[in-house]
Amino acid sequence: MRFLILSDIHGNIDALDAVLARAPRESYDRLLVLGDLVGYCANPNEVVERIFELEPDAVIRGNHDKVCSGVESADNFNRIAGEAARWTIKALTPANKERVAKLPSGPTNVDKDVEICHGTPFDEDTYVFDEDDATKALDAAHRQICFFGHTHVPVAYVRKASNLTVVHPQPGGPETTVVNVLKRSRYLINPGSIGQPRDTDQRASYATYDSKKSRIEIRRVPYRIDLAQQRIVEAGLPESLAFRLGLGR
Ligand code: ZN
Numbered sequence: 001m002r003f004l005i006l007s008d009i010h011g012n013i014d015a016l017d018a019v020l021a022r023a024p025r026e027s028y029d030r031l032l033v034l035g036d037l038v039g040y041c042a043n044p045n046e047v048v049e050r051i052f053e054l055e056p057d058a059v060i061r062g063n064h065d066k067v068c069s070g071v072e073s074a075d076n077f078n079r080i081a082g083e084a085a086r087w088t089i090k091a092l093t094p095a096n097k098e099r100v101a102k103l104p105s106g107p108t109n110v111d112k113d114v115e116i117c118h119g120t121p122f123d124e125d126t127y128v129f130d131e132d133d134a135t136k137a138l139d140a141a142h143r144q145i146c147f148f149g150h151t152h153v154p155v156a157y158v159r160k161a162s163n164l165t166v167v168h169p170q171p172g173g174p175e176t177t178v179v180n181v182l183k184r185s186r187y188l189i190n191p192g193s194i195g196q197p198r199d200t201d202q203r204a205s206y207a208t209y210d211s212k213k214s215r216i217e218i219r220r221v222p223y224r225i226d227l228a229q230q231r232i233v234e235a236g237l238p239e240s241l242a243f244r245l246g247l248g249r
Pocket of ligand 1: 008010036062064150151152
């Protein structure tokens with residue numbers, strides 16, 4: 001089984017389309033989407049429609065999906081994120097807002113080996129930033145391989161017995177980082193963010209998993225950042241959201 005794993009698209013259609021051009025429908029069997037389809041960038045409707053057209057096998061909500069569809073208030077958001085959420089609530093069509101509001105919360109068991117969540121398997125909004133967080137998340141995971149998002153930083157935590165190894169793809173490095181899946185190890189993998197990467201690498205980030213080859217790949221794809229930035233500015237969204245795309249943080 002070949003999986004395509006997408007996370008934290010955040011209304012960035014230029015980045016999403018660049019990823020989908022690199023990972024066309026015939027290149028995978030199952031599509032998994034880890035939440036935060038909208039919020040921050042200027043094309044939330046296009047992103048929601050594109051994702052639903054692809055009929056994902058599993059899709060869950062992120063914290064921005066909740067706030068931007070009115071499921072939750074923006075009280076926990078910083079000023080810029082709150083401003084973007086208010087813009088997105090107005091921009092989403094009623095039909096798309098309803099689709100976003102109805103996204104289920106994670107975690108979701110995809111099959112006997114794979115699970116997805118937005119933040120962690122024990123709480124959809126909790127961040128995994130370091131080894132301690134990763135240990136708690138791995139303790140709570142239901143499957144050998146758990147894909148998570150939320151931090152916008154691609155990373156692989158690999159636990160064998162009590163030994164935890166961390167693999168950080170090098171910012172600006174090769175387009176593909178390979179993680180081989182071994183029977184006795186457990187995996188907590190962040191594919192990184194498509195729409196707003198924060199590891200100082202401005203390229204869109206996503207992952208693939210081929211269960212037959214026992215191989216996970218975290219992949220980077222360049223896209224037209226200038227177009228995404230222009231759309232953000234023209235939409236009247238905070239300009240800092242355009243600026244940070246160029247920094248990759
Ligand atoms: Zn996010």
